[in-house]
Amino acid sequence: MQKSYTTLIPELHKFTYEIMESSEDLITIIDKHGIIIAMNPALSKLLNIKHEQLLGQPLVEAVYGGRKFDFQGNYLSPIIETLETGREFKGKEMGIKSPLMNGSFVCLTTTGILRDSRGRLAAVYCYDKDLTLCRQLERTNEKLEELIHSQHLQTVLAFSEAIGARDNYTRGHSERVAEYAQMITRAMGLDDLDQLVYVAALVHDVGKIGIPEHILNKQGRLTDEEYQKIKEHPVTGANILKQIGTFNHLVPIVRAHHERYDGRGYPDGLAKEEIPLISRIIGVADAFEAMTSDRSYRKGFTIEQAVEELKCCSGSQFDPQVVKHFLRLIAD
Ligand SMILES: [Fe+2]
Structure with a gap:
């Protein structure tokens, strides 16, 4: 031919x-x-x-x-x-x-x-x-993506800061939750997830920006209506992150951070493995941090009391595997 x-x-x-x-x-x-x-x-x-x-x-x-x-x-x-x-x-x-x-x-x-x-x-x-x-262009692209990602992260951190400024309790809470969650992740041998866990934990309460300050800082018992408002924050947070392309992978994690292992959590009533693993890790870290920190109206639990509480709720509120690893970490 x-x-x-x-x-x-x-x-x-x-x-x-x-x-x-x-x-x-x-x-x-x-x-x-x-x-x-x-x-x-x-x-x-x-x-x-x-x-x-x-x-x-x-x-x-x-x-x-x-x-x-x-x-x-x-x-x-x-x-x-x-x-x-x-x-x-x-x-x-x-x-x-x-x-x-x-x-x-x-x-x-x-x-x-x-x-x-x-x-x-x-x-x-x-x-x-x-x-x-092509390789030079790819490298430039990667650098550009890194830059955009870090700028998005800074935006979300600014959100977290803004929430901290409105809510006395949240100030520093997210950073401590992120550290605990990262420690649990490493203890579970999931080192390649630790960066993702850290960022997800930092922003997990970003939806609290939608909660009025008088409810957020209320010291007495919440009314049903106020409690409903609080319960909206995982969905609000997921919706905020949905707007930022590079944080789309955090959306299901943030949405599910108040789900319970027994399916009685919110907003979707997910149970066991239906809940993203990172949400289950953040759930334990979040609860431990909340229990052990002092509030203006009460003193925080001792570590021993918090450990008892985690044991007590393992399998109902919390993933037993995550609790097991965290307790071993605390014992060490
Ligand atoms: Fe939360």
Whole structure:
């Protein structure tokens, strides 16, 4: 098929030549002895050498300083590997290094064998698509995402601060809950979740921003109506975080932090494993912190009293596994 196209369109060689000349990707052709018979200006530019100096030269000597293999015994040049082993590459990501280049070069490499009319190997071509720019863009993107993420985190922390300023009890509470929750997570061997747990715990009460101050700081018994208002805060918090793209993964966690293991919590009455694990961890950390901290109208529990309470509610309010790990942590 290729032959008939060439016959039908004599200008095809010119077309191919023009593509090679104008392409920013790297194109090399070597003959069956490894001699460079064609290469495009993009490659000679990368190698800092005039392409007339390379044409007719053995590729291994001219480009790789006479070395065919790296220290691990891998081919330095994919085109030579294809020539010697017959193994062709199709868009394989590779790092290419040559003594002629400053630094290394990341590319998508395609190689192929060109055969003569009798089917014998005549030449090998190599086409390298430069990924350096893509990699730089990816790195810039990652940095940008990190920046956006940290700015979002700062926004949510500012929310938490704002709640702390309205609610005497919440001040410092979220930070302590975050520390306890992170300790439990590590004790459970879930170290890869500890950052997520910390951030989720920091913002778990962000929905309290929607609760009127006189209810939030009320010292006496809450009316049913006031209690209902308090119970809205997990949903309010989830709705706030929903507005911030990078915190979408925290939405179900924050929404479920007042669910109970026995299914009698709020807002959705989830039970056992239906409740996200991180919410179950925060639930224990939150309760322990609340029990052991002093309020203006009562003194906090001692650690022993809080431990008794956790034991008592293990399996009903709290996930027994989480309690077990936390109690071991406290005992240590
Ligand atoms: Fe809460």
